[in-house]
Amino acid sequence: MQQSISFQQQQRSGRLKLLAIIAVFALPVVVAQWVLSQKLYQGGVTNQGDLITPYLSYSQLVDPSRPLPDFIATQDTWHMLYLVPEECGQLCVKQIEMMQASYELVGKDKPRVSALLIVADNSDVVASSLLPQQSSLSIQTLPNFGPIMSGQVVIVDKLGQWVMSFDSNEFESVQAMHKAFLSDLKKLLKLSRVG
Numbered sequence: 001m002q003q004s005i006s007f008q009q010q011q012r013s014g015r016l017k018l019l020a021i022i023a024v025f026a027l028p029v030v031v032a033q034w035v036l037s038q039k040l041y042q043g044g045v046t047n048q049g050d051l052i053t054p055y056l057s058y059s060q061l062v063d064p065s066r067p068l069p070d071f072i073a074t075q076d077t078w079h080m081l082y083l084v085p086e087e088c089g090q091l092c093v094k095q096i097e098m099m100q101a102s103y104e105l106v107g108k109d110k111p112r113v114s115a116l117l118i119v120a121d122n123s124d125v126v127a128s129s130l131l132p133q134q135s136s137l138s139i140q141t142l143p144n145f146g147p148i149m150s151g152q153v154v155i156v157d158k159l160g161q162w163v164m165s166f167d168s169n170e171f172e173s174v175q176a177m178h179k180a181f182l183s184d185l186k187k188l189l190k191l192s193r194v195g
Contacts, residue, residue, distance in 0.1 A: 046187070048180035049155070049164035052148070058160040061146050071140045072160060077114045078189065079156035080181075082137075083145050084117055088124035091168065092151065096127065096137070098178040099153065103136045105182055109189045116140050123150065153181050155188060163188065 035041050058072045067073070082099045085092055096117065103115035117127060117139045127139075148154060153166040164184055171177035 047164065047184050049166045049184050050170075052154075052162045052165055056146055056148070056162040058142075058156070058162075061142050061144060063143065069140065069142070071114075071116065071138070075158065075160060077112055078158055078185075078192075079154075080113060080115045080185065081118050081154040081156060082116070083148060083150045083152050083154065084119050084123040084127045085150040086122050086124055088127045091174065092124070092127060094174045095151070095153065095168065098174055100135060100137055102178050102182050102185075106185065106189075109186070112189060113185070114138070118142050118145070120144050120150065153177070155181075155185055157188075157192070 058068070058075075062068060062072070080099065080103060082095055088096075099115055099117070103110070103113065106113050115137045117137050119125070119127065119139060119141050121143055148162065148165055149167070151168065154162055155164045156162050166177050166181045166184075168174055168177050171180065
C-alpha cells in the first residue's frame with residue numbers, strides 16, 4: 001500500500017514538473033500573442049516620414065508623348081524635392097530656407113543628392129525669386145504632383161521612384177520636420193543599394 005502511495009506521489013510530482021516545463025515555454029508565446037492582438041506593441045518603425053504608396057515615379061507625372069525633362073532623363077542622384085504650393089507664403093519661404101540648409105547638412109553624401117524646387121503649372125512663381133544667387137537648389141518644372149500635395153518635401157531615389165513625403169502639418173515645427181527628413185534621407189542613403 002505504501003508503495004502505491006509513493007508511486008502516485010512520484011507520478012503527481014512528475015506531472016507537475018512536466019506542466020511547469022510546458023508553462024515556462026508556452027507562457028511567453030501566449031503573452032506575446034495577447035500583446036500583439038491587443039495592439040499594445042508598436043513595431044520597429046524608424047522612419048518619420050510617410051512612405052509613398054502606391055508606387056509613384058516621375059514617368060507617371062509627365063506626358064508620355066513629350067520627352068522627359070532633363071532633370072529626370074539624366075537623373076543620377078537621389079532627389080530632395082520641395083513641391084512649391086500655389087501661394088508661397090511665410091511657411092513656403094521657411095521651407096525653401098530649410099531645404100537649402102538640409103542639403104548642406106547631408107555631408108559626405110552630398111554628391112549623391114540633388115536638391116530641387118519643383119514648380120507645377122499652378123505653383124507660385126515668386127518662389128524662384130527667393131533663391132539667392134549661389135543657391136544649391138535648382139528649380140525644375142513638372143505638370144503636376146500627382147497624389148502628393150504641394151508644400152511637401154519628398155525623397156526620390158535614383159530610379160525616379162518617390163519614396164517618402166514629409167508634411168509640415170504633421171510636425172510641431174518646420175525645423176523638426178527637416179530634422180526628421182534629414183535623418184530619414186541619411187538612413188536611406190546608407191542602406192541604399194541603388195547608389
